Amino acid sequence: MLKNLTNKIAVILFQLGGPDSLDSVEPFLYNLFSDPDIINFPGAFLARRFIARKIAASRSTKVKENYRTIGGKSPILSLTRAQAVALEQSLNKHTNAEVFVAMRYWHPNTEEVILKIKHDTFSKIILLPLYPQYSKATTLSSIKEWKKQCALLNYNPVQLGTIESFYTHSLYINAIINHINSALASFTDIGPTDIDLVFSAHSIPVSYVKKGDPYQNHIIETVKLVLQKGKWNSPHTVCYQSKVGPIKWLGPSLHDAITELTARGRKNFLIIPISFVTDHIETLHEIGIEMRKYAMENGASRFEIMPALNNDADFIACLTALVLEQI
Numbered sequence: 001m002l003k004n005l006t007n008k009i010a011v012i013l014f015q016l017g018g019p020d021s022l023d024s025v026e027p028f029l030y031n032l033f034s035d036p037d038i039i040n041f042p043g044a045f046l047a048r049r050f051i052a053r054k055i056a057a058s059r060s061t062k063v064k065e066n067y068r069t070i071g072g073k074s075p076i077l078s079l080t081r082a083q084a085v086a087l088e089q090s091l092n093k094h095t096n097a098e099v100f101v102a103m104r105y106w107h108p109n110t111e112e113v114i115l116k117i118k119h120d121t122f123s124k125i126i127l128l129p130l131y132p133q134y135s136k137a138t139t140l141s142s143i144k145e146w147k148k149q150c151a152l153l154n155y156n157p158v159q160l161g162t163i164e165s166f167y168t169h170s171l172y173i174n175a176i177i178n179h180i181n182s183a184l185a186s187f188t189d190i191g192p193t194d195i196d197l198v199f200s201a202h203s204i205p206v207s208y209v210k211k212g213d214p215y216q217n218h219i220i221e222t223v224k225l226v227l228q229k230g231k232w233n234s235p236h237t238v239c240y241q242s243k244v245g246p247i248k249w250l251g252p253s254l255h256d257a258i259t260e261l262t263a264r265g266r267k268n269f270l271i272i273p274i275s276f277v278t279d280h281i282e283t284l285h286e287i288g289i290e291m292r293k294y295a296m297e298n299g300a301s302r303f304e305i306m307p308a309l310n311n312d313a314d315f316i317a318c319l320t321a322l323v324l325e326q327i
Contacts (some may be wrong), residue, residue, distance in 0.1 A: 004232045007123035008096045011323055012113060014083055014129040014142035017076025018280055024106065029042070029056035031105040035133040037141040057247075065241075075101065076280040079310050080130065083278070084321070086311045090320040095283045095327060098122075104142050106286045111149045126326045128319065130277050132172060133218035134165040137204050161326035167218040168225060169317035175309050176222075176274070183270055183306040184232075190302065192233040195268045196261055199223050201275035202282065203240035203249040216250055216280025222274060237261065242282050258295050267301040277315065279308040 019028040033052035067073060082254045084099040091097035104112040117125075127146060131138040143162060150156065166172050182196070187195055209216050219324070235278055239257035243249040258269070271291070273283045287305055295303045308314040 008121065009091075009124045009126060009323075010120070010122040011091070011097060011099045011126045011128055012146070013080060013087070013099060013101050014110075014127065014131075014139075014146075015076060015080045015101065015103055016138070016280075017106035017109075017279065018076040019106060020069060020077060022064050022067060022072055024073075026056050026060040027234050028106050029059055029063065032056075035105070035141055037144070039139050062283075066118060066281060068288060070080075070281065071285045074280050075284070076278050077101070077106075079278040079308075080282075082311045083130070083316065086316045086318050086324070090316055094320075094324060096241060097323070102142070102146075104145060107262065110142075110145045111153065114146075114149050114153050114155050118153060118155045122157065124161060124327060125157040126161040126163065126323055128163045130320065131275070132165060132167045132169075132277065133201070133215050133222060133275055134167075135215035136208060136213050137215075139164055145241065161260055163322050163326065166318065166322055167222045169318050169322065171314050171321060173222070173225050173229060175312050175314035175318065176226050176272070176306075178314060179306050179309065179312065180226070180230060180232075180270070180272060183272075183304055186304055187268065187270070187302060189264050190268050193235070194283060194300075195234045195270060196266050197232065197234050197236040197270055197272060198254070198257060198261075199226075199238045199272045199274045200241050200257075200287065201238070201250075201273075202252045203243050203251070203253070206248045206250060209250065219275060221248065224275075238274075241286060245309060254291055255294065258291060258300075259298065260285065262300055263296040265299075267299060268302060269295060269302065270304050270306060272306045273308055277309045283308055300312055 001083040021027045030052050034049055034057045036048065080101050084101050088097055088099040092183045100113050100117065101108060102110045127143060129139045169294055204215055227236060237257050239252045239254045240250045243253065271287050292303045
């Protein structure tokens with residue numbers, strides 16, 4: 001493709017976001033639980049802000065301590081910015097592009113990004129949520145926030161493209177396989193059948209799935225493709241993590257999966273965070289500290305984690321291909 005210098009495109013990378021200091025933990029949690037795609041039940045709009053404020057206040061002390069153990073803040077913004085830089089460099093070999101980062105629940109948020117781009121002359125805006133598997137709690141929530149802020153800021157881009165999922169894209173699958181192979185290389189003197197591949201995805205409420213949310217099916221399809229192409233002789237488990245609140249969420253949980261496997265005498269685990277494309281609190285603390293400690297206390301000998309894709313070259317190539325398909 002010949003690079004067109006007169007038609008500049010903007011790519012908006014959407015991510016969850018995370019607190020950039022311990023002081024921002026509670027307001028970050030408030031923003032998260034204020035989202036109607038997170039807290040939603042009949043009449044919830046009447047009390048959502050009150051509920052969000054109570055949850056944020058009650059959870060902030062524990063969550064602050066979790067962030068303290070991984071450096072006092074979330075690394076998700078710096079990692080997503082690194083992805084944006086790599087993607088922009090890759091795209092500019094083919095076209096004239098600028099890549100922006102919009103965080104759903106912290107800064108830079110969608111409003112800030114729109115204010116930055118609305119007075120520029122982009123020929124097309126491409127929305128790219130960094131959630132491989134579609135869910136209303138992630139992808140749809142980000143897109144709805146974009147539309148809401150566009151309306152509030154009177155911004156109406158002429159051409160708009162949206163990439164809603166990429167859970168089966170071959171370059172994405174290849175990136176995961178390569179990361180798994182790199183992680184497996186550390187299991188010296190342990191046969192493949194003695195290593196459990198534990199695929200862990202962020203959970204969502206079961207009620208979402210019952211209402212047609214395709215997220216669980218997307219997770220299963222991603223794992224299926226990874227296993228088919230990876231051709232390992234190791235047993236595997238699919239589980240979910242990061243449940244919040246008393247309602248029923250997708251299971252089995254990562255905790256329950258490790259409990260069941262160690263009870264059967266399984267001792268060697270590679271945890272594969274299948275729905276996370278950047279490392280953050282869920283991979284670094286929930287898996288890397290909490291679950292590691294629990295597994296080792298319950299008889300595990302090895303507990304390794306596949307790093308998230310971050311700015312892996314194959315993953316950036318996947319994002320590049322997705323954007324170029326849109327233009």
